[in-house]
Amino acid sequence: MNWTWFHKLGSPKWFYEISGRWLPWLAWAALLLIAVGTVWGLAFAPQDYQQGNSFRIIYIHVPAAFLAQSIYVMLAVAGLVGLVWKMKLADVALQQAAPIGAWMTFIALLTGAVWGKPTWGAWWVWDARLTSMLILLFLYFGVIALGQAISNRDSAAKACAVLSIVGVVNIPIIKYSVEWWNTLHQPATFKVTEKPAMPVEMWLPLLVMVIGFYCFFAAVLLMRMRLEVLRREARSSWVKSEIRTLVGKDA
Amino acid sequence: MNPVRKKRLFIILAILAGVGIAVALALSALQQNINLFYTPSQIAAGEAPQGTRIRAGGLVEQGSVERSSDSLGVSFRVTDGASTVTIRYQGILPDLFREGQGIVALGRVNEQGVLVADEVLAKHDENYMPPEVSQALEKSGMMKHYEGGKQEYQQ
Numbered sequence: 001m002n003w004t005w006f007h008k009l010g011s012p013k014w015f016y017e018i019s020g021r022w023l024p025w026l027a028w029a030a031l032l033l034i035a036v037g038t039v040w041g042l043a044f045a046p047q048d049y050q051q052g053n054s055f056r057i058i059y060i061h062v063p064a065a066f067l068a069q070s071i072y073v074m075l076a077v078a079g080l081v082g083l084v085w086k087m088k089l090a091d092v093a094l095q096q097a098a099p100i101g102a103w104m105t106f107i108a109l110l111t112g113a114v115w116g117k118p119t120w121g122a123w124w125v126w127d128a129r130l131t132s133m134l135i136l137l138f139l140y141f142g143v144i145a146l147g148q149a150i151s152n153r154d155s156a157a158k159a160c161a162v163l164s165i166v167g168v169v170n171i172p173i174i175k176y177s178v179e180w181w182n183t184l185h186q187p188a189t190f191k192v193t194e195k196p197a198m199p200v201e202m203w204l205p206l207l208v209m210v211i212g213f214y215c216f217f218a219a220v221l222l223m224r225m226r227l228e229v230l231r232r233e234a235r236s237s238w239v240k241s242e243i244r245t246l247v248g249k250d251a
Numbered sequence: 252m253n254p255v256r257k258k259r260l261f262i263i264l265a266i267l268a269g270v271g272i273a274v275a276l277a278l279s280a281l282q283q284n285i286n287l288f289y290t291p292s293q294i295a296a297g298e299a300p301q302g303t304r305i306r307a308g309g310l311v312e313q314g315s316v317e318r319s320s321d322s323l324g325v326s327f328r329v330t331d332g333a334s335t336v337t338i339r340y341q342g343i344l345p346d347l348f349r350e351g352q353g354i355v356a357l358g359r360v361n362e363q364g365v366l367v368a369d370e371v372l373a374k375h376d377e378n379y380m381p382p383e384v385s386q387a388l389e390k391s392g393m394m395k396h397y398e399g400g401k402q403e404y405q406q
Contacts, residue, residue: 003252046381050347055379084260120372121345127287165267169274182286182308184355189377198379 010087012229013238019222026219033212040205057115059206062189063213065108068136069171071101071217075143076168079161089225091157092232094164095147096224100217102140109133120184128177129185132170139167153232288355295334299360307336307366308355308374316350326365329354336360340368347373 008014041059048055075094082090112130113123124130143160150156178187189197196203233239252260278285288308289299299305307329315328326339327350338356348354348371358368380388 048379049382049385083263084256119347122372128285166270169271182288184287184374186375186377197377202379
């Protein structure tokens with residue numbers, strides 16, 4: 001197998017160039033999809049026969065929850081790549097994605113609480129889905145805190161990578177919590193093998209929102225990573241010349 | 252992949268497998284405590300602890316809801332298809348409470364086997380549909396068929 005493309009990824013300069021080309025596309029796609037999905041989902045999608053309009057919070061809740069879990073899996077993969085291949089860019093990705101993931105988890109928990117009050121009758125219940133999601137938030141806090149607390153960059157990278165990889169055990173628990181145990185949270189509406197348990201005029205805007213959220217995450221992550229790459233490689237000549245052109249353009 | 256990397260990869264995968272097994276064992280040991288509620292069958296079989304606050308969950312049986320005429324008191328039966336448990340509750344029920352709906356009630360089982368609840372939560376399922384669709388389903392008599400296919404309270 002040819003691994004050159006993979007090792008190319010490790011070059012900060014190459015990453016900086018290629019991400020600069022992708023960034024505007026991702027940013028515009030995110031803006032467009034989220035705008036369309038929000039208006040479509042909140043104003044035009046039909047209401048639910050039982051929950052009425054309060055079900056519309058699904059258009060924020062589900063994309064945020066998807067991302068919260070996907071980003072953690074991404075952290076674990078980045079951690080694995082960082083530990084096995086000693087790729088510095090993997091650590092940049094891990095450190096920069098963690099706060100976004102924490103925010104997504106927070107949004108999922110918050111919208112879930114707001115949704116739970118009118119439908120279930122409670123803001124918070126200690127059922128398996130909600131509790132495992134709260135643990136995910138604490139795992140994110142742990143990764144962020146560990147990265148900030150250790151001043152040596154290599155040790156911090158190693159510690160964060162190990163925590164991310166060990167914490168990934170929580171992801172299947174979140175996913176299957178609603179099937180393994182009796183929970184108040186309902187089972188998944190979307191399954192890979194079956195068609196969704198809602199009509200197309202309801203899930204299509206949701207799909208738009210989910211793709212929009214993923215684009216948003218990719219765009220924000222690339223922006224944060226580019227800044228961090230510039231900061232870490234500040235002494236190299238390509239960064240110096242890059243900064244010179246950037247500053248020169250503004251002046 | 253060179254041997255050093257391969258070795259590191261195996262070490263990490265071994266750690267992950269170890270942690271995974273440890274968590275799986277811990278969770279299976281805690282199996283009962285993680286369940287949010289007991290089903291009526293479990294209560295009937297004596298699996299629920301006696302004399303302490305428990306949660307009971309199931310579907311509100313059709314035609315079992317009796318409201319008190321002079322107070323907020325309400326009593327209803329909850330079923331999982333196999334057994335039922337009677338629940339008494341004083342207070343405002345959640346909007347989604349209705350016959351046939353899944354609910355979870357928190358309270359104590361008294362000597363008569365009635366669960367005196369101080370909190371009732373509504374549980375909804377993963378199916379969403381516009382009101383027109385559910386009306387059409389009801390009109391054609393397909394709702395029963397549809398709901399029958401998705402009730403998974405029997406554990």
